[in-house]
Each structure stands twice: as C-alpha cells, then as structure tokens.
C-alpha cells in the first residue's frame with residue numbers, strides 16, 4: 621500500500637500485485653539500504669575516527685547497493701517520465717516538477733536521483749513503521765478500538781467509509797494517530813543534522829560540523845513532562861494536551877522534526893495513517909494472533925529509528941454490516 625501511495629504521487633504508477641518482481645527487488649534493496657544505514661555495527665567509527673579504515677568492506681557494500689538502487693530508479697522510473705514529459709509536455713506527477721527544475725538548470729540529474737532515493741526511504745518506511753505500531757497498539761487496546769469505532773459511526777453514520785475530508789471531524793482518530801507517533805515514535809532521533817558553524821548551546825561549545833542527534837523520543841516520553849507518559853492513552857490529546865499538534869507547535873512533541881529541515885511529508889503521512897487505521901477499525905475487530913493475549917511490543921532500535929522487533933500476524937475479524 622505505501623509503495624503504491626508513494627509511487628503514484630511520484631511517478632503516476634502503481635504495482636499491480638505483491639508478486640511484481642520489480643516491486644520485490646525494490647523493496648529488498650530499500651530494506652537493505654535501511655539496515656545498513658541504521659545498523660549499530662558500523663557507527664563506532666563516527667566516534668573513534670582512527671577505526672574508519674576498518675569500515676572499507678561496509679562502505680563498499682553501501683556503494684554497490686547505492687549503485688543498484690540508482691540504476692533501478694533511473695532505468696525503470698525516471699527515464700520513463702523524461703520520455704513522457706518530452707512527448708506531452710504535461711506535468712502529471714511529482715517527479716515531473718523535479719525534472720522541469722532540472723531542465724531549467726536549477727538542479728542536476730544527481731539531485732533528481734537523490735530526491736527519488738530519499739523519498740523511497742523517508743516517505744515509505746517512516747509511515748509503514750508508524751502504521752504498524754498503530755495497529756499493534758489498537759490490538760493491545762481493544763477499548764481504544766471500540767471508542768474509535770463509536771466516534772466514526774456517530775460522525776459518519778453507519779456503513780459510510782471514512783475518506784480524507786472526514787478526518788478533521790474525528791478528533792479521537794486524530795488523537796490515536798498522535799499517540800502512536802508519541803509513544804511509538806518511528807524516527808526516534810530525527811535525522812542527523814550538522815551545524816556549519818561553531819555554536820554554543822546551554823553553555824556547551826559545539827564545534828562546527830558536529831553530528832547532532834535530537835532525542836525526540838525522550839522529549840515525547842519524558843515522565844516529568846507528560847502525564848502517565850508510558851501509557852498508550854489517546855485521550856491525553858483531547859484533555860491535558862489538547863493544544864498539541866504533530867507539526868512541532870510544542871517542543872515536547874516533534875515526531876516530524878521542526879524548522880526548515882522538518883519532514884515535508886507530514887501532509888501525506890497524517891492522512892494516510894488516519895485513513896488506514898480508521899478504515900481497519902471501521903471494518904474489522906483487530907485481534908492478537910491466536911493463542912496470544914497481547915502483541916509483544918519490544919522495540920528494535922536502529923541508530924535513529926524504532927521498529928517492532930517481532931512482526932506478528934494479527935486476526936482481522938470482519939464486523940457485521
């Protein structure tokens with residue numbers, strides 16, 4: 621689903637089935653890209669530069685993988701859009717705007733490929749992991765599912781499928797999305813930033829070109845700053861924290877970062893999460909795998925991300941119409 625959402629926006633294309641060989645190759649390469657960049661095995665050299673020569677094999681693997689991914693993006697997607705744009709001159713999807721910028725000399729072809737590669741990771745994985753965490757929390761909190769179902773039935777009426785314009789009328793659904801992003805923040809340390817000039821912060825000297833990681837997960841889960849911080853409780857966003865949005869209007873909660881380098885995909889991510897979780901709850905009772913009472917929520921932490929450690933296959937029991 622996420623691949624089709626993103627590839628339709630970017631290239632006006634979708635994969636017809638989950639068996640599509642191109643889709644599977646792309647998915648495998650993206651997962652490996654993510655594994656290599658998130659792995660703790662390699663970041664020792666960030667802190668002990670003298671050990672960097674030992675990373676040669678890892679860096680070779682990264683280069684090979686990068687070349688393969690770029691070739692797929694170029695051969696199967698970018699070239700196709702370049703030809704279509706030449707023939708029709710019509711802009712029909714996001715990449716066309718980027719290709720037009722290249723034509724005007726505002727960016728070069730490497731920049732085009734970098735944007736495609738970046739969206740493949742930033743756009744797809746963060747949303748995917750967040751939706752998975754949302755489903756897990758809904759399975760583990762049947763009372764939240766019921767409350768959500770009641771809200772949708774009351775606001776939309778019976779058997780009316782949720783669509784994007786409905787989201788603003790569904791505050792509890794929005795709170796479920798926010799609480800998922802708070803309690804199970806997918807990009808826990810934001811994306812590493814770098815200060816170009818020497819800086820001073822809270823009395824500390826930060827030399828130019830330092831790697832800056834922001835512990836956004838802690839800000840959002842600090843027991844001193846949130847009531848019963850370790851509980852999954854969407855109600856907090858309707859009660860004591862009702863003014864808090866996911867766009868960074870409160871520095872305790874910045875799941876998409878803040879400022880000029882914050883996530884541009886927030887306008888897609890929030891509706892996609894809301895519609896996906898909402899529709900699932902409208903149509904199904906979400907239950908744990910047979911024989912289990914709850915799904916194990918142990919996290920698998922990467923350098924700056926958090927995913928679920930053990931993926932579970934849940935039971936979706938259709939609701940009577």
Ligand code: HEM
Pocket residue numbers: 626738739742743744746747748750806807810811812875876877878880881882883884885886888889890893
């Ligand atoms: C729930 C889903 C998502 C989460 C939690 C998320 C989170 C983030 C975070 C934390 C950053 C780094 C911000 C910073 O370091 O200050 C980021 C960057 C980015 N995100 Fe997202 N994101 C999501 C979905 C998306 C989507 C759907 C797209 C696009 C289709 C997207 C595109 C990007 C891009 C291109 C960047 C890099 C921006 C830059 O470096 O200037 N993201 N995202």
